[in-house]
Amino acid sequence: MPLPRLIPCLDVADGRVVKGVNFRNLQDVGDPVELGAAYSDAGADELVFLDVAATITNRVSAVDVAARVAERVSIPFTVGGGIRSVEDATALLEAGADKISVNSAALARPQLVEELADTLGSQAVVVAIDTENGRVHSHAGTRDVDRDTVLWARECEARGAGELLVTSIDRDGTRSGYDLELLAQLRDAVSLPVIASGGAGTAAHIAAALEVAQAALLASILHEDPDRLVSLREELRGLGVPLRDAA
Amino acid sequence: MKVAIAAYGAGNVRSVELALARLGAESRIVHEAEPLLDADLAVLPGVGSAATAMTGLRERGLDAALLQRASLGRPILGICLGLQLALDESEEDGGVAGLGLVPGRAVRLREGRVPRIGWSVVEPSGEAYWFAHSYAAETPAATATSERLAAIVEHGSFVGVQFHPEKSGAAGHRFLATYLEQCLSRV
Numbered sequence: 072m073p074l075p076r077l078i079p080c081l082d083v084a085d086g087r088v089v090k091g092v093n094f095r096n097l098q099d100v101g102d103p104v105e106l107g108a109a110y111s112d113a114g115a116d117e118l119v120f121l122d123v124a125a126t127i128t129n130r131v132s133a134v135d136v137a138a139r140v141a142e143r144v145s146i147p148f149t150v151g152g153g154i155r156s157v158e159d160a161t162a163l164l165e166a167g168a169d170k171i172s173v174n175s176a177a178l179a180r181p182q183l184v185e186e187l188a189d190t191l192g193s194q195a196v197v198v199a200i201d202t203e204n205g206r207v208h209s210h211a212g213t214r215d216v217d218r219d220t221v222l223w224a225r226e227c228e229a230r231g232a233g234e235l236l237v238t239s240i241d242r243d244g245t246r247s248g249y250d251l252e253l254l255a256q257l258r259d260a261v262s263l264p265v266i267a268s269g270g271a272g273t274a275a276h277i278a279a280a281l282e283v284a285q286a287a288l289l290a291s292i293l294h295e296d297p298d299r300l301v302s303l304r305e306e307l308r309g310l311g312v313p314l315r316d317a318a
Numbered sequence: 319m320k321v322a323i324a325a326y327g328a329g330n331v332r333s334v335e336l337a338l339a340r341l342g343a344e345s346r347i348v349h350e351a352e353p354l355l356d357a358d359l360a361v362l363p364g365v366g367s368a369a370t371a372m373t374g375l376r377e378r379g380l381d382a383a384l385l386q387r388a389s390l391g392r393p394i395l396g397i398c399l400g401l402q403l404a405l406d407e408s409e410e411d412g413g414v415a416g417l418g419l420v421p422g423r424a425v426r427l428r429e430g431r432v433p434r435i436g437w438s439v440v441e442p443s444g445e446a447y448w449f450a451h452s453y454a455a456e457t458p459a460a461t462a463t464s465e466r467l468a469a470i471v472e473h474g475s476f477v478g479v480q481f482h483p484e485k486s487g488a489a490g491h492r493f494l495a496t497y498l499e500q501c502l503s504r505v
Binding site for chain 1: 330331334336337340365366367399418430431432434435436438446448449450451452455465475482484485486487488490491
């Protein structure tokens with residue numbers, strides 16, 4: 072297996088990085104390119120940019136962010152938010168993104184996952200699953216779509232997804248630890264890489280998640296502070312997590 | 319040094335272009351045989367499916383240009399799918415004939431989570447690079463490995479890397495810098 076990955080996640084709205092708890096009460100906290108570059112320098116393995124405004128306002132503004140990030144950052148990054156078609160996704164990859172992430176649009180039309188995988192290759196297609204109590208939510212966690220999380224994960228794999236980005240809505244922003252039980256269920260249900268998201272509060276939380284998932288998404292734990300990533304990496308190494316030497 | 323990046327409807331050409339620009343190399347994205355043949359270095363990037371990519375190369379006459387470069391001993395760098403396309407064949411998409419620049423075939427990964435995505439240490443250098451693939455080369459031309467999989471393949475003037483140096487941060491930058499220097503010394 073490749074080395075476990077730490078993936079800072081930047082929520083983007085109107086071209087700015089924002090933050091909020093449980094997807095609500097968004098505040099402006101910086102420029103996506105500057106922050107992304109700083110995380111890259113701090114040892115991030117990949118980056119995720121989620122356009123949290125795109126689905127809600129039916130608008131895609133991410134291509135410009137992707138192009139600017141690609142010029143500054145030479146590690147892989149994923150862009151998600153408001154992608155509804157192969158054309159949307161292709162524009163992001165052509166701008167320099169490595170993967171795209173789909174969520175609400177895949178729930179609305181699961182065939183989209185196959186279309187994306189056929190055109191871009193599975194390795195470029197991340198399906199983001201926002202989940203609470205074993206059920207899937209769409210539209211940035213605001214709508215219960217009445218689907219079982221494990222069944223939806225299996226369907227995504229069958230349709231050609233390359234990775235699953237699994238966010239526990241009830242843990243997101245709480246720093247109370249990842250939902251390890253859910254992650255273990257998904258690890259057993261699919262053979263795709265799983266990216267754990269939601270609940271990181273300590274290095275021990277992350278180390279535990281990386282026992283069952285291939286990567287950990289880091290959001291509120293970093294406080295938009297790249298130095299925190301440096302110290303977290305040291306703590307994780309101390310806990311025996313074999314992170315790459317990023318020098 | 320003039321670098322031509324083959325554009326054939328598959329691939330992360332922009333990321334490769336940006337990585338080469340960071341190294342000060344003059345690169346251009348080409349869709350036709352002639353500039354691909356004339357460049358000091360031809361780069362064959364690639365993500366996506368083998369069948370679509372081979373069709374894209376043939377439609378543009380880029381396959382013949384690459385074969386001619388190889389026969390003249392002019393450098394070619396294949397990245398990820400670009401490495402796999404250089405082999406005799408791939409088992410992807412029900413079987414696809416490759417360019418045959420390098421003996422061997424691309425086979426589906428049978429162990430671990432697939433796609434295989436993430437950073438992995440390449441031996442003998444000990445550097446970690448970023449991988450994203452579901453197939454890997456089985457070839458006698460492998461000169462470096464990652465978890466026993468072919469990571470670097472060298473045959474004649476062709477060098478193929480299964481990882482993405484253009485997305486491998488400082489380690490990828492060092493790899494490309496060293497490779498460009500080697501190409502320069504041959505120009």
